[in-house]
Amino acid sequence: MHVLLTEDDTLIAHGIVAGLNAQGLTVDHATTAAQAEAMLHAACFDVLILDLGLPDEDGLALLQRLRRQGLNLPVLILSARDAVAERVAGLQAGADDYLLKPFDLRELAARLHSLLRRAAGRCVNLIEHGRLRYDPSGCQAFLDGVPVDLSRREQALLQTLLNNRDRVLSSAQLKDAVYGFSDDVESNALNVHIHHLRRKLGPSIVETVRGLGYRLGPVGDSMPVRATAEP
Structure with a gap:
């Protein structure tokens, strides 16, 4: 947020x-x-x-x-x-x-x-997307009921995508959501967070729309069968 x-x-x-x-x-x-x-x-x-x-x-x-x-x-x-x-x-x-x-x-x-x-038109706090559940108040993601450890930036990116289903968001919009007006953001930082989300939640969770930006992708068989919290 x-x-x-x-x-x-x-x-x-x-x-x-x-x-x-x-x-x-x-x-x-x-x-x-x-x-x-x-x-x-x-x-x-x-x-x-x-x-x-x-x-x-x-x-x-x-x-x-x-x-x-x-x-x-x-x-x-x-x-x-x-x-x-x-x-x-x-x-x-x-x-x-x-x-x-x-x-x-x-x-x-x-x-x-x-x-x-x-x-966002939701009546409950918990956000569900297929096998993925995200609790924004508790700052916790679950895949198949198993907690997934996400950094604060990864959570901000995930929540922005979840709150904008079916919308294509530009890199600038995602950077605003994740970093705000911070001046010390490296050029590839957003791509790093996207890579980490795909690694932890499956390659389909963030869909690249060539020339436009990114959107929340479908949850399918390409997602990991199970995720465990990282130490």
Whole structure:
């Protein structure tokens, strides 16, 4: 899951980024409304976490403008404004969820997974694809019921493909999902992660569409009969 966090408090932002990274999410951070808007136009995100008290513009005004522009990704407002009227205004402005500060990182992560699950049209957290099952909250993949050890980057890649069934995703879209705006990504890094997924889950799990990108492949007999967790 690729998350854009818009939060001007550096201490809070660093804590959120570290906590969500530890739970397998890719997080980019913006400190102002203008920076967040520019990043949303420059890359693909799955969900936006939005603080309301931004230094250059009120978060509600930013949200309303983004919705008028056609932005349809899920938005979770994270704010200390606890009045009922404030929460109602946030939801009416286009937010999909509203979480009050202070908060527990586990609840924040659970709400993000819930938003993405609803956006993908799923009613349960567990994602199934033939013999493969993936639990995004628990960061665990299973093949024929046996746990498969995946790195954080491999999990991000797998979840992006699972959440975009039948869609062809470009290399740039996959890199956004796996790395965010990181500048220290080697040119062949994405291919390495794809290779590892194919090795662990079978060569058909990632299908190459020549000249366009990649998509989730069919689960068939080419997948391993059994996978074991790596040490």
